[in-house]
Amino acid sequence: MEDTLVPEVLQMIGEVVPEGVSVAISDGSKYLYYQPSSTVNLKIAPGDQVPIGSATHRALNELGKVGHQVESRVFGVPYYGLSLPLVRHGQVMGCITAIYPVQPMPHVSSAPRLSFLIGKGEDGWLPIPLSEIVYISSNDGKTLLHTASGTFANKYSMAELDYLLPIERFVRCHRSYFVNMESISFIHPHFHSTFMLEMKDKQKTRVPVSQTYSSSFRQLLGF
Numbered sequence: 001m002e003d004t005l006v007p008e009v010l011q012m013i014g015e016v017v018p019e020g021v022s023v024a025i026s027d028g029s030k031y032l033y034y035q036p037s038s039t040v041n042l043k044i045a046p047g048d049q050v051p052i053g054s055a056t057h058r059a060l061n062e063l064g065k066v067g068h069q070v071e072s073r074v075f076g077v078p079y080y081g082l083s084l085p086l087v088r089h090g091q092v093m094g095c096i097t098a099i100y101p102v103q104p105m106p107h108v109s110s111a112p113r114l115s116f117l118i119g120k121g122e123d124g125w126l127p128i129p130l131s132e133i134v135y136i137s138s139n140d141g142k143t144l145l146h147t148a149s150g151t152f153a154n155k156y157s158m159a160e161l162d163y164l165l166p167i168e169r170f171v172r173c174h175r176s177y178f179v180n181m182e183s184i185s186f187i188h189p190h191f192h193s194t195f196m197l198e199m200k201d202k203q204k205t206r207v208p209v210s211q212t213y214s215s216s217f218r219q220l221l222g223f
Contacts, residue, residue, distance in 0.1 A: 055081025
């Protein structure tokens with residue numbers, strides 16, 4: 001998105017973004033414009049890189065509209081971002097993000113960062129330390145915690161876990177997978193700049209890194 005388009009875009013969204021909401025406009029990698037509000041100010045400056053974990057970054061990677069609650073580690077202030085990427089002929093031109101004061105998320109609005117998750121087995125429930133979880137998967141709306149001792153169901157959705165899980169330990173690598181970074185044994189190259197992760201469980205399970213998450217995955221792990 002060229003800088004000359006910013007005033008035009010602002011005029012287009014001015015009627016739909018309510019007063020008191022911050023607005024950020026980016027191209028595919030950096031911010032071009034930021035208008036703070038009286039309720040939330042992320043102190044973004046034109047030219048700043050779009051950080052991993054932000055609503056803008058997620059929308060650019062997923063190439064779709066995103067509503068995402070972002071914790072304070074990203075900008076120093078928690079917020080709720082509603083981001084819409086501008087895609088033309090399959091190419092990302094930029095992204096518009098409306099930034100609201102943080103909104104409670106269902107079931108996790110007052111929950112602290114967890115050191116464990118509850119898994120449901122055949123005979124009941126047990127707390128599973130995060131360090132023992134090799135990876136987390138989702139299938140048909142059911143979330144599963146995979147450990148060395150077995151697989152257990154969990155009540156949280158992947159969207160809720162995106163908010164709850166500590167980024168220093170878990171990384172989202174696919175719409176259906178989180179992996180414990182300390183449980184990655186080897187990273188195999190795959191098709192179209194994607195990867196296949198070999199995990200440290202007995203089965204040496206392979207977990208995919210989709211094209212949507214491959215760029216942020218590489219950036220986060222530093223390779």
